[in-house]
Amino acid sequence: MLLFVVSRILQALPVFLCVVLVAFVLFAFVGDPVLIMLGQNYTEAQRAATAHRLGLDQPLIIQYCRYVWATLHGEFGVSYRLSRPVAALLAERLPATAELAITATLLSVAVGVPLGVFTAVHRRRRVAGILLSICLVALSVPTFLLGTLLILVFSVGLHWLPSFGRGAVVHIGWWSTGLLTASGLRSLVLPAATLGLYQKSLITRLTRVEMLDALGTEHIRFARARGLPRRSIYVTHAGRNALVPIVTLAALQFGGVLAFSIVTESVFQWPGLGLLFIQSLGAADIPVLAAYLILTAAIFLTLNLAVDLSSTLIDPRLRSSLRGFPPARDR
Amino acid sequence: MTPALELSELVVTLDGPDRTALRALDRISLSVAPGEILGLVGESGAGKSLTGSAVSGLMPAAARIAAGEIRVDGTRIDNLPRSALRRLRGRRIGAIVQDALSALDPLYSVGDQLAETIATHSGARSWAEAQARAVAWLGAVGIPAPEINARALPQQLSGGMRQRVVVALALCAGPCLVIADEPTTALDPSVQAQIIDLMMRQARRENTAFLLITHDMGIVAEAADRVAVMYAGRIVETGAVADVLARPKHPYTRGLIGSIPALSERVARLHQIEGSMPRLGFPSPACPFAPRCPRVFGRCRSERPELMAAERGEVACWLWPADADAPQPQGATADA
Known part of the structure; x- marks a missing residue:
């Protein structure tokens, strides 16, 4: 390993x-x-x-x-625009984006995967069709429109949630978190929903297709013939067989929102990397842009490694170490 | 004694285009006694596998039971709700399938799959106990070094080993009936014989009934006690294997037996039954075998024969009873 x-x-x-x-x-x-x-x-x-x-x-x-x-050594030079070390700027912005991206991805997986399984298992029920249509709509709505609509309804209309910013934050070492204050949590809801809805819909549709694939296999038929409980058939057998592409998609989506949630951060004025990026782009702040490029590459390379590792955990056929298993022969 | 499996007048239809229902199984009646191996033979598409899957409740989505009854160990199961049927599957009705490689989950070791099935059905007190019983079962079906091979993934075992695992999965909950659908077709002859031997020992020792579905008369001759021959969704002949092999009554059965080349003689050309089975959805009043039958005569084309008692078996053919207005059958050997 x-x-x-x-x-x-x-x-x-x-x-x-x-x-x-x-x-x-x-x-x-x-x-x-x-x-x-x-x-x-x-x-x-x-x-x-x-x-x-x-x-x-x-x-x-x-x-x-x-x-x-x-x-x-983590030295990326000094920002032209803000005259501060780029590394410090990134470190200051990273927690906001990371918390937003993690929340959005967790939400999208927690909702998207069960919905995908449900629509695959109950593929002939009308509810499944309605849920899938909603997903299709969610995939087609542009992020800036969705964000603006959510602000209009929940901030301007109902006054339930703040329309911009991160709320109050607590500093733990160099990491600033909004997850420990009420206003921080309230501020997180709308941007996370905006980012998560698209991801969730993508994950639902992929999960559904992969589950349908897995449920159609001969070994699921045989699992039914053996009288295994439904839970085991759907989760233990079909679910695990469907899991590798879902994990891959979720990880790449996570990388995507971590690095490129530019529109959402602009709409909600979220003080994260995306907002820093768009401001630096406007000012042609080359040191920040170059460092951002490298950070993005590092994020995706790390995620790829994580996906490869988790895939070998899910699917033992991908483990090269198992090739040495003594093959049994007929007597 | 209650039969382990009893089908009476079972009719299964397939949903065709435009809400039509095609009759795929036409009034199938058969029974299998505990400890008996019934061979169900016929060409591809005759309805053998559909009969098997109707019993195990795993028919294709387009198929439904339109009439008739299925009883397993005296309990009627064709009208049970899905949840009740699920409790019978594996526990009372075991299934052995043809392609063991695709029938096993590639992500779990064979020991784990066996242990899960054991834990589901026989309430092992712990996972460790289920595992231990799984290893014992692997040994019982003749897998060498079962403790080691239990940890193997299906694709790491040979074809014969995998089929043994499938047999263990079918038998581990102690079913009274096993549906074995082409259990040896994918295997080479020496392994075939071992799997057949395994099933026969199980039938004798545990009094398990087997519905052995195959297209191979040789397998039937080797393993089965009785045989039922299917043609175009109907049973055309039944009887004890020895009787049917020695003196087949239906021309189709005779053709099937004739298709096995004898080792003692070399023939220029293998025997075959000319033509193919009629397609579904074109009901005709004639005997469905009439267009291919070498001994067809007038009545066959206008009236369909029903299954009726003939000597020590049953046959659906106008050549029987022998006193009918037909040319007399010429005995067991000559034909074609």
């Missing part, structure tokens, strides 16, 4: 270095940091001195290596 993890990490390494290269290219060729730092009036000697101090007069390959080295 350890070998498996190490080999997967080694496979991910080239991908990660490529992404770092792209981030580096952004730095090296989009805008000139020296001009930005010196402002309007400077002499050629000042320019050369600054470039030398920043190491920009060295060959590109040396600069790239130094960039990788700095990245590995």
Whole structure:
């Protein structure tokens, strides 16, 4: 198992270095940091001195290596827009986005998977058809429209929930959490619902298809013939057989909302990474954008590794270590 | 003695297009006594498997029982609600299927699947006890090193081993009736013989009744006590295996037996029954076998024969009774 993890990490390494290269290219060729730092009036000697101090007069390959080295140490430079270290900015924004993404994904899995199983098991009932139609509608509504509608109904109309921001937060070390205060929790509801509804609908539909597939197999027929209880047939046997693609989708969705919940965060002015990204994009804040790119790559590579590991737990056929099992022979 | 399985006048229809109902099984009556192995033979599409699945309650979604009765160990089961039927499956009615590889869940070890079935039906006090009984069952069906092989996934075992696991799964709850649908078709001959032997020992020792569904007359000759021959959704001949093999009454049965090449003689061409079975949904007043029958005569094309007693068995053919207005059958050997 350890070998498996190490080999997967080694496979991910080239991908990660490529992404770092792209981030580096952004730095090296989009805008000139020296001009930005010196402002309007400077002499050629000042320019050369600054470039030398920043190491920009060295060959590109040396600069790239130094960039990788700095990245590995969590140094992403200083934001042009806010004049603060990028790493600190990201660390400040990450908790908000992570809590939102985790809540939305947990909700979508907790609702989406049972709904998918239900619509597969009761595929001939009208309720299943209605639920699926609702899912289809939810998949077609754009996020900004859904978010705005929810604000209109629950904030402006009913005054039940706040329309923007994160509410009060509690700091635990460097992590700020809104999960421990009432206003934080109330603020979380609408953005999490907005993000989660789309994911939930996707998961429901995938779960349904995978379950129908699994329920149609010969071994489920034989499980029925053996008189196994329904719960065991649907959960233990069909469910586990349907699970690998569902876990994969849920993980990729989670990565997606962690890295790209830009629209939702904008609509709700959620102080997370997505909002930081869109603001930095407007200001051409290259250090933040480059660091964001690398962070996104790291998130997806980690999630892929987690999916691979969980898949081998779910499906023993994927475990290479089992190939050595002594095959039994007929006497 | 109460028969382990009794079908009386069972009619099963399939939903056809435009709300039509096609009669796939036409008034099937048969019974299997405890400890008896009844071979149910016929070509593909004759309705053998449908008969089996009607008993185990696993018919395809389009099929329904339109008339008749199914009794297992004296209890009528065709009108039971699904939940009651589920309690009978596995416990009173075991099932052995053809393709053991696809019949076993690829994600669980064979020991776990067996233990789950045992725990479901016989109330093992703990999972460990169920596991121990599963290992004992694997040993009982002839799997070597059962403690080790219990941990194997189905795809890690050979075809014969997997079929033994399926047999163990069918027998582990002590059913009074086992529906064995082509249990040996996917296996090579030496393993076939071992599986057949396993079923015969179970029938003798535990008094378990077997409905052995096969297209292979050789298997029937080897394993069954009695045989029922199906053609186009009906039973056309029944009788003790020895009687039917030695002196088949229905021309179709004769054709089936003739299809097995004898080892002693080399023939230029294997015997075959010309033509194919009539399609469903074209009811005709004639005997369904008439178009393919080598001994067809006038009455066969206008009137359908019913199953009736003939010597020590039953047959649905106008050639019987022998005093009918037909050419006399020519004995057991000559035909075709």
